[in-house]
Amino acid sequence: MGLKDVLTRIPVGFLTVLKTVTRRPVTIQYPEQQKPMSARFRGRHHLKRYEDGLERCIGCALCAAACPADAIYVEAGENTNEERYSPGERYARVYEINMLRCIFCGYCEDACPTNAIVLEPIEFPTGYTRESMIYTKEMLLESPPINVPATPQRTPPGKYDRAILPFPPIDESQ
Amino acid sequence: MPILLEVTLKSVVLIFVLLTGFAYLSLVERKVLARLQARIGPNRAGPMGLLQPLADGLKLIFKESVTPAGVDKPIYFLAPVLVVVPALILFAVIPVGQGPAFQLASDINVGALYVVGVMGVAVYGITLAGWASNNKYAALGGLRASAQVISYELGMGLSIVAVVLMASSASLADIVEAQMPGNILGWFVFRQPVAAAIFAITALAELARAPFDLVEAEQELTAGFMTEYSGMKFALFFMGEYVKMIAVSALFVTFFLGGWSGPFVDQVPILSVVYFTIKVVACLLLMIWTRATLPRMRYDRLMGFGWKVLTPVAIANVIVTAFLIALGVPGYK
Ligand code: SF4
Ligand code: SF4
Numbered sequence: 001m002g003l004k005d006v007l008t009r010i011p012v013g014f015l016t017v018l019k020t021v022t023r024r025p026v027t028i029q030y031p032e033q034q035k036p037m038s039a040r041f042r043g044r045h046h047l048k049r050y051e052d053g054l055e056r057c058i059g060c061a062l063c064a065a066a067c068p069a070d071a072i073y074v075e076a077g078e079n080t081n082e083e084r085y086s087p088g089e090r091y092a093r094v095y096e097i098n099m100l101r102c103i104f105c106g107y108c109e110d111a112c113p114t115n116a117i118v119l120e121p122i123e124f125p126t127g128y129t130r131e132s133m134i135y136t137k138e139m140l141l142e143s144p145p146i147n148v149p150a151t152p153q154r155t156p157p158g159k160y161d162r163a164i165l166p167f168p169p170i171d172e173s174q
Numbered sequence: 175m176p177i178l179l180e181v182t183l184k185s186v187v188l189i190f191v192l193l194t195g196f197a198y199l200s201l202v203e204r205k206v207l208a209r210l211q212a213r214i215g216p217n218r219a220g221p222m223g224l225l226q227p228l229a230d231g232l233k234l235i236f237k238e239s240v241t242p243a244g245v246d247k248p249i250y251f252l253a254p255v256l257v258v259v260p261a262l263i264l265f266a267v268i269p270v271g272q273g274p275a276f277q278l279a280s281d282i283n284v285g286a287l288y289v290v291g292v293m294g295v296a297v298y299g300i301t302l303a304g305w306a307s308n309n310k311y312a313a314l315g316g317l318r319a320s321a322q323v324i325s326y327e328l329g330m331g332l333s334i335v336a337v338v339l340m341a342s343s344a345s346l347a348d349i350v351e352a353q354m355p356g357n358i359l360g361w362f363v364f365r366q367p368v369a370a371a372i373f374a375i376t377a378l379a380e381l382a383r384a385p386f387d388l389v390e391a392e393q394e395l396t397a398g399f400m401t402e403y404s405g406m407k408f409a410l411f412f413m414g415e416y417v418k419m420i421a422v423s424a425l426f427v428t429f430f431l432g433g434w435s436g437p438f439v440d441q442v443p444i445l446s447v448v449y450f451t452i453k454v455v456a457c458l459l460l461m462i463w464t465r466a467t468l469p470r471m472r473y474d475r476l477m478g479f480g481w482k483v484l485t486p487v488a489i490a491n492v493i494v495t496a497f498l499i500a501l502g503v504p505g506y507k
Pocket of ligand 2: 056057058059060061062063064074092111112113114115116117
């Protein structure tokens with residue numbers, strides 16, 4: 001850098017920096033101000049229920065198999081008529097999604113035979129620790145419709161012997 | 175008032191003001207830097223972030239005080255103190271206002287020499303901290319500090335010599351008086367622009383602030399000499415650095431910006447302290463502005479600039495000043 005540069009360019013630099021003061025800060029004050037989510041953001045997972053309160057998820061772990069990020073962990077349990085979580089034989093006794101691994105691709109949604117796992121752009125998963133970012137079944141499962149009992153339910157024998165009920169599917173246009 | 179009591183009282187007040195100044199300077203720096211980079215800066219602790227220094231202090235007090243294995247214990251613990259004390263005692267000779275009420279020892283006749291000496295001692299803390307830490311980054315930071323400060327001290331000393339020649343006294347009180355022939359043009363920044371520029375540049379280097387912050391260059395040396403310091407020991411380094419920033423700004427004001435002088439100080443002496451403070455704050459803001467603007471220099475360029483540019487120019491400036499004074503040129507008498 002010659003003397004000419006020192007005398008011309010450095011003052012220009014100083015003025016450029018000073019001009020920045022008049023600009024509005026770009027900082028987003030996170031909890032109070034939130035950036036709008038990308039229009040193509042699929043959202044975070046929710047485990048859906050049927051209208052009678054039973055869980056749609058049958059613990060088949062197809063979602064876990066489809067997941068490219070290996071973010072889902074499913075452990076199936078056996079349903080009985082005294083303690084029924086979902087139609088058919090089995091339900092998800094443990095269902096966890098690691099939101100830090102998930103890439104929000106939606107493949108789990110596509111893989112699910114019962115439309116149980118659905119991504120909905122309601123809120124973005126946030127947390128202070130790694131542990132808190134592993135969403136458990138309780139956090140993912142939606143609450144049952146009003147005036148409908150939660151799971152487990154006591155059900156009459158023979159009513160739920162198929163894993164997939166002939167209920168109308170979830171409205172995809174929502 | 176007995177002299178001892180008076181001096182103690184003044185020192186206590188001075189130290190209190192300096193420590194508060196240090197705390198809020200750190201906040202101001204973060205705020206101003208943020209605005210210069212189109213950010214907001216700390217705004218969570220208290221209204222507008224005004225309690226941030228308190229929060230920082232509390233955090234540092236409650237941090238675990240780690241002493242790494244293999245450090246040279248006595249020196250390791252002494253080093254932070256060696257950084258803070260010179261920064262604080264620099265203020266002893268700086269006249270912060272008009273009249274003896276606002277001056278501690280500013281009329282001693284070796285004031286300028288004392289300043290150079292104390293500034294020289296300040297680097298020991300940094301070098302020893304780097305050496306005693308038993309860490310290669312710290313050692314490199316410490317070595318850089320000593321080389322850098324020795325190189326730039328020369329330029330700084332010579333720029334002060336020019337000022338002393340102009341005032342024909344090494345007492346800081348006299349230097350301020352010599353800049354008061356009625357108007358602002360009496361300030362040495364106008365009569366000694368070269369010395370002022372050299373002092374400003376070397377002061378940044380002495381403080382190891384951007385663009386001369388190679389001593390603690392984060393990207394290369396993690397935190398340089400203070401890599402191994404945590405908790406209150408780190409806070410002491412931090413304090414030393416910021417108090418020294420204030421002290422060097424005060425020196426620049428005293429040497430080149432007419433010290434506490436300004437309109438109506440004879441009628442209302444307290445105004446002199448106000449003027450002094452305003453000037454010091456202006457210098458501090460300039461330093462922060464510099465930090466926001468200039469990138470860090472390369473180490474060889476730093477040394478080259480110090481020895482091949484600043485020192486010769488400073489020597490030439492002293493010679494020219496001496497000639498001008500000997501010839502009795504107006505303004506240089
Ligand atoms: S959205 Fe994709 S990455 Fe996330 S859990 Fe589903 S399949 Fe895995
Ligand atoms: S969410 Fe769907 S795919 Fe995954 S285990 Fe449950 S039923 Fe199977």
